[in-house]
Amino acid sequence: MRVSFTVNGEPRLADHVWEGESLLYVLRERLGLPGSKNACEQGECGSCSVYLDGVLVCACLVLAGQAEGSEIVTVEGLAEGDTLHPVQEAYVEAGAVQCGFCTPGLIVTTHDLLRRNPSPTDPEIREALAGNLCRCTGYEKILEAVRTAAGRIGDEGRAGDAGPGAAEAGA
Amino acid sequence: MEFLQPRSLPEALAVKAERPEAVPIAGGTDVMVELNFDRHRPEVVLDLTRVPELADWSGSDGGVRVGAGVTYTRVVAELADALPGLAIAARTVGSPQIRNRGTIGGNLGSASPAGDCHPPLLAVGAEVEVASSAGSRRIPIDEFFTGPKESALAADELIRAVHVPAATGPQQFAKVGTRNAMVIAVCSFSLALDPSGGRVGTGIGSAGPTPLRAREAEEFLQGVLESEGLWESGGPLGEPAAARFGELVAGAARPIDDVRGTAAYRVHALGVLARRTLGWAWDQYRAGRS
Numbered sequence: 375m376r377v378s379f380t381v382n383g384e385p386r387l388a389d390h391v392w393e394g395e396s397l398l399y400v401l402r403e404r405l406g407l408p409g410s411k412n413a414c415e416q417g418e419c420g421s422c423s424v425y426l427d428g429v430l431v432c433a434c435l436v437l438a439g440q441a442e443g444s445e446i447v448t449v450e451g452l453a454e455g456d457t458l459h460p461v462q463e464a465y466v467e468a469g470a471v472q473c474g475f476c477t478p479g480l481i482v483t484t485h486d487l488l489r490r491n492p493s494p495t496d497p498e499i500r501e502a503l504a505g506n507l508c509r510c511t512g513y514e515k516i517l518e519a520v521r522t523a524a525g526r527i528g529d530e531g532r533a534g535d536a537g538p539g540a541a542e543a544g545a
Numbered sequence: 546m547e548f549l550q551p552r553s554l555p556e557a558l559a560v561k562a563e564r565p566e567a568v569p570i571a572g573g574t575d576v577m578v579e580l581n582f583d584r585h586r587p588e589v590v591l592d593l594t595r596v597p598e599l600a601d602w603s604g605s606d607g608g609v610r611v612g613a614g615v616t617y618t619r620v621v622a623e624l625a626d627a628l629p630g631l632a633i634a635a636r637t638v639g640s641p642q643i644r645n646r647g648t649i650g651g652n653l654g655s656a657s658p659a660g661d662c663h664p665p666l667l668a669v670g671a672e673v674e675v676a677s678s679a680g681s682r683r684i685p686i687d688e689f690f691t692g693p694k695e696s697a698l699a700a701d702e703l704i705r706a707v708h709v710p711a712a713t714g715p716q717q718f719a720k721v722g723t724r725n726a727m728v729i730a731v732c733s734f735s736l737a738l739d740p741s742g743g744r745v746g747t748g749i750g751s752a753g754p755t756p757l758r759a760r761e762a763e764e765f766l767q768g769v770l771e772s773e774g775l776w777e778s779g780g781p782l783g784e785p786a787a788a789r790f791g792e793l794v795a796g797a798a799r800p801i802d803d804v805r806g807t808a809a810y811r812v813h814a815l816g817v818l819a820r821r822t823l824g825w826a827w828d829q830y831r832a833g834r835s
Binding site: 423 | 546547548550570572573574576577578580581582586590592594639640641642643645646725726727
């Protein structure tokens, strides 16, 4: 079947999609967007976190057809050109990346947290990131990156003003 | 495989009448796992996310009619005052990503003995509203679960909503797992106090072939609260009564050994959860009176 939706602000369509295929598979294998990672395929790890109509979801648990006509924002849609989103910058600076496999999902999840709650407490950060696993166990640096990003976004105003992805994902 | 995306409930029910084998999908948190791992390849998948009749909740005769498509995130954000037990349970489901997609109707439809929403729904005597193209019926929650992952839902029916009485007193839920997030309950327990009716409701999860009520424990606690005049006095609940309540809840469980825990552990833990939630709820009741 054919599936069409908006990804990172651009209308996209995929043909010959198998009816049982996940949104994650379509993004990675048919639309050339490998930022969302394919790891557990059961919603346990958060590596495929994307926005679906402004809601943070695991792309592996969305059936491709369910996304028809929707607005999707992936990790690729958060930066503005060559300018990284403040969340991405904070992860780079904190060195919150070991093998890097979980990083895209954590960045999208952090983005979602900060647009809902620009000044999260540590327990709030931990709860928001609870569905994202880092098998390198680099959580301390990840927490540090979230705190740094929160500080900067807080300085600049609402998280929703901080980047194009935020605007597309809706408030 | 066919993918069908009805835009109304009558349309969805017509599909189900004609193709009873169609597998409904909403948040996909159970169905997609089956598909991704090729454990199950249904001939027809019926997407219910575009059916507006399922998408919302509304107040109804002293309670809330929660549409089958309402997500855990919305239960937590919007129904914590009216349905505190269900909201506490919903908050323990999975992760933000899972709560954003998973639905009350999906939890009921999967009918897992470990479903987090089931104990609080049992504790308050909810009713599941199911519909087919022939009409709709309401199934008392006690009769809904018929076996592990089996329910009273007929092949041509869809879950439309669950009717949950509004709380009249404190409600609690607790579950045991290896961490706070992303946990399938090793065992869980929910308690609802109904001071206006002098009633106590219970629900046990993940410790039997279906979610269970602990009827003897309910009757015992109702008796203690009434005979000692505790509803009226708001006095402290004695430790022996709380301990006996825990024993009766543990005794109502019918667990098995599995990968998440042993039967003996579940029985022990349920006794603890029952005493603990009773302590919390009774403290809330006393605080609410002062």
